Amino acid sequence: MKAFQVSAPLDYRIAEVEVPKAAPGEALVRVAFAGICGSDMHIIHGDNAFVRFPRITGHEFAGVIEAVGEGVEDIAVGDRVCIDPVISCGHCYPCRIGRPNVCTTLEVIGVHRNGGFEEHVAVPAANLHHLPEHLGLDAAALVEPYTIAANVLDRMQPHPGDRLLVFGAGVIGLTILQMARAKGIEEVIVTDVIDERLAVAQELGARHVLHGRDQDVEQTVLELTEGEGVPLIADAACVPSLLPQMLRVASPAGRIGLLGFSPTPSDLVQLEVIKKELTLVGSRLNNRKFPEVLELMATGRLDPLALVSHRLPFDEMPDGIEMLDHHPEKARKVLIQIGA
Template sequence: MKAFQVNAPLDYAIAEVEAPRAASGEVLVKVAFAGICGSDMHIIHGDNAFVRFPRITGHEFAGTVEAVGEGVENVDIGARVCIDPVVSCGRCYPCRIGRPNVCSALQVIGVHRDGGFEEWVNVPAANVHLLPEGLGLEAGALVEPYSIAANVLERMQPLRGDRLLIYGAGVIGLTILQMARALGIEDITVIDLIEERLATARELGATRTWHGKEDVEAAARELTGGEGIPLIADAACVPALLPQMLRIASPAGRIGLLGFNPTPSDLVQLEVIKKELTLVGSRLNNRKFPEVLERMAAGRLDPLALVSHRLAFDDMPGAIDMLDHHPERARKVLIGIGADTGA
């Protein structure tokens, strides 16, 4: 079968690999669509310390159940499904307190084990979620990025009337924007350096957008009468921006951090303590797939609005090259693996 395999940093290709069989407790999925994520690009560049090569990447995907392994009783062959990539042990401290997304023995499909950029993939039955009637496989492949948004917003504990500021209008910033609107947050500002992305944010319901070269702190003071902004989501993931976020945040504000950048940030403790700020990290998702699927099925999220390119599987190396050299041209690139992209 065909698979997109990363053999080493910057060494990748569509390759022929042996097709898997449904293992005990697992489900064999025939992949229809898979999305390219920024974390896939980090793996390709060798910037992910968790990966062991060679690796078949891909953690945003949907398809149909081809076979089920021994002991699997709750999944039917032929079912249309999407896959939560978080595989946890169920025994460690985070798992015991309901935080399996930071399991001490965490595995992520497409990172620690082979993922969805292949024609068939084995996944734990517990990670399979049925797609509601009327929700297509393309949308199913995009549930995972919305689960990231749902997770960080829950970690930030929004309250009625809170303003939200989102740094970054890439895919994750846009999913946070859509999810925040679905949660009833009405005043949302988005910051980015690329005007095309800001235009998309406005189309998807941002109250206002600020260009990153503006005096963002002055704009925040004017907007809030000097009070500051209660909710700040860092989807830009640039460590150097943290001091500005601390200054912009209102007293009792909450800042959600998503980046895996190892570069140290300057954290002024005075800003955190005098305002009693809450800084929360957010990794992957904590059982958010049902919530996202429910909102998608109800029409409160528009996943296909994120898609800028639909490409065939054989075109994936070209998609990687585009994302490397012209990221401003793309939002979500969706790869048709076992389904027609219409490309």
């Protein structure tokens, strides 16, 4: 069968590999669609410390059950499913307190083990989620990025009437925008340095869009909030040097959700944190957010296909990688059709 295999940094191709078998507790999924994520690009570039090569990447995918392993219940051949890529042990401290997404022995499908950029993939049955009847497999492949958004918003604990400022209007920034609107946050401000991304953010419901190079973001945010600052800030730009500005534009008692994996240190002015009693929270992957996102999609409150800028057949996936590398301003979500 065909698989997108990364053998080493910048060494990737569509390869022929053996079809995996469903071990006890697993199911074999015939993959229909998979989305290319920024973290896939980090693996390709060799910037992911967790991956071991060779690796079949892909953690945003959906498909149809082809076979089930011994002991699997509630999953049958022919079921349409999407896959939560987070695999946790269930007994370490984070798992015991209900935060399996930071399990001490965490594995992520598509990072620590082979993922969805292959025609068939074996995954733990516990990680499968049945799809609502009218949700297409293409839309279902995009559940995972919305769980990232749901997780960071949950970590920030919004209150009624809170404003949200999103740094970065890439795919994750746009999912945070959509998720925030679906959860009742009416005023969302989005800032980026790419005009095309800001235009999409405005189409998706951003109240204000700010160009980070053409406008004074700090001054404008303070003007928009009557000098009070913003209670919720989501860092989807993942640029460590932006943290001091986030601290300055945060309102007293504000919450800042950080999503980046950069090892570069950030300047943190303790005075800003203490005088405002700010809360800085990290957010990694998702903590059991798939049911919430599936319900929002099924009821039409989330429109995942609005994120898709390109659909490519599996054989042309390397072209999608090249485009994301060299012309990221032209692409939002690149969706790969594998077996649909």
